[in-house]
Amino acid sequence: MLDLLLSILFSSLIFVIFKLFDTHKVQTIYAIIINYVTACLVGILFYNKPVQLYEIPKNDWFYGTLLLGVLFIVVFNLMAKTSQRLGVSVASVATKMSLVIPVILGLILYNEKLSFFKTSGIILALAAVYFASVKDAPRAIQKRTLLLPVMVFLGSGIIDASIKYMEENHVSTNEFPIFSATVFGAAACTGILFILLRSFKKPLKLNFKNVLGGIALGVPNFFSIFFLLRALQNETLNSASIFTLNNVAIVMFSTLLGIVLFKEKISPKNWGGILLAVISIILVAFF
Template sequence: MLYLILSVLVSASLIFIFKLFQKFNIHTFQAIVINYMVCVVVGLCFPGGADVLQPEIFTRTWAYFAMALGTIFILTFYLMALTTQKVGVTATSVAAKISLVIPVLFSLLVLKTSLKEYTLVNYVGMVAALAAIVMTSIRPRKNSQVKTSTAVALLLPLIIFLNSGIADSLINYTNQHHLQPDEAGQFTMLTFATSAGVGGLVLLYQLVILRSAFSRRSILAGIVLGVPNYFSIFFLILALSAFGNDGAFLYPVNNIGIILVGALGAVIFFHEKLSRLNLLGIGVAILALLLISYQEIIAYLN
């Protein structure tokens, strides 16, 4: 249970840090690039982390999937930062965590692997998940400090929803067809390294060609973001092991926790004004996750 709580708290803190970037006028993209470099450095401190530096890594069939995933990761991370600043903490956390609908459907329709028979209740939960994104994304207009059009407020969370779901589906596919259990650490490290590499190239283009200024504050901000970003995955893996690798139970519970902590933190620390529709959306998000995984929850409780 301790690792689950730590996973929830560390994951929610990432979205809070994005909000602080806005408050302290941090260059978001620069900090995100530094963040992935920090993830690589932290990973190198663990046994086997340096294996990703060996050229032989690219002989693995999963290497190119890891690089594709790393590219998606940095794009999604930047969109999460943008959405947090333009729409709010609550909408971002809901969109990112409710995206488990996509890998679930991918497993059912494409991979055709499932540990259970999906019922009407499960599919109702998936529809409710989409409704939750819309309800939490529509911001109160009167008290909003950042003026964002309704179209943008809806589009950004939906893109995060799709990108996060595609990333999880890609992990699912790679794990089933290409990855061996003892290669998980190398796969994660190559993913982070790719995110750092892609981000570094874009940042170099901005600095050299576009002559953008580099902010030294981005280094500290990237460290502050990178350490919890690495441990968000680290604690999630430990939590999975603690719960017998029962991801069908753990992921919904973990995501519900992040949505609740995100919403609570948004109100307490950032004074986000949540309308009745937003609050209803949070409730629908929790209900959606419960409906999607009610069989596993009942089985675990019994």
């Protein structure tokens, strides 16, 4: 349970840091690439064996990490576009409701069982994520634009399901740091390739503020994945319960951090979502 709590803490810090990016005018695309480089280096430092780079491709999880790295960058950019065109709340809802995908795959692929209370908790969790996140007033949306949150939903769900699959079938406990480092390294390489290609049209601009922001983001980013992998090995809770608790608690805790640190205003609907989140956590974790 401690691993899950730490994953929730570090994941929530990521949202706080993104908020600070906006406050201090940090260029997100550059900071996010520095973040992946930082997370990769932290993973290497936490690996308790000498790192032999030529040995890494020999692991059966290597090609999976390359795909995950590409997904990290792609989904991030989709989230950015969704936030810009439809609002931050829509992007948040699409990301967190993606917990449905790993939950369903866990039931199908790993024959996981859900009690009535856990099933009720997961259904309440979906409602909690929606009501805790929605802040924008309703507005007319073009049908074409609706594809963005759908892609964010699918991409985020595929990432969570892939992490569970790799943890279940290919990655041993002592390999968690180097596995996570390789995923982040692949994401960093993808991001660097992206900005190099873009530099033909728009010159590169990298300053100290972007580097500092990327380092500040990279450390909690690494530990959010590292502790989630460890939490998935919990013998009491199955992956459906882990992903539900993780996503719902992140929404609840990051919302509370927004109130305390940034004086964000919370509507009655948001408070209702937080209450539903608490009930869903109790149902999933304790019944």
